[in-house]
Amino acid sequence: MDKSPMDMASFPTDYKVSEKMVRIIYGRPQLKNRSLAELAPTGEVRRTGANEATEVTFYKDVNFGGKDIKAGSYSLFTIPGEEEWTVILNKNLNQWGSYFYDESADVARVTVPNGSDSSSLEEFSIAFKEVEDGAHMIMGWDKTRVAVPITF
Structure with missing residues (x-):
């Protein structure tokens, strides 16, 4: 079995493909007794998952x-910070990790607060939470939670 299995999340979460607004495909690394600071160093561009760069598809303008x-479709990268994270959409697809990340291909950079939760997640996870006018894309690992608002 892959050490960082691939996963997918979408919104809405029902099975009607024709109504999907967003889908994300990513690898799920695990902490395995390592610290989040070691796996996602502050101030460095990272692939936001494992293996290939995470890929997000928006089915309509957002x-x-x-x-x-x-x-x-875009690659998703992040720059972790102590107080906030920078979340990056990049037009270069099919990249392995962030080794070939090219800032000139960025479509958008957004800054969101670095939140936390009392429970720890062993596996890196991405999920969508419905909110008025859209959803929050929530990324979580260990006790860190980062939410990006998406309106449709």
């Missing part, structure tokens, strides 16, 4: 964390 984004 507002992603305050930035207008055209429908399409």
Whole structure:
């Protein structure tokens, strides 16, 4: 079995593909007695998952964390911070990790607060939470939680 199995999350979460607004495919690394600071160093661009760069597809134009984004597929990167994270949409697809990340291909960079939860997640996870006018894309690992608002 893959050490960082691939997973997918979408919104809405029902099975009607024709009504999907967003889908994300990503690898799920595990802490395995390592610290989040070791796996996702502060101030460094990271792939936001494991293996290939995370890929997010918007099925219609959206507002992603305050930035207008055209429908399409993008790679997702993050820059972890102590107080806030920078979440990056990049037009270069099919990248392995962040080794070949090219800032000039960025479509948007948004900054969101670094939140926390009392429970720890062993596996990196992405989920969508429905809110008025859209959803929050929530990324969580260990006790860190980062939410990006998406309006449709």
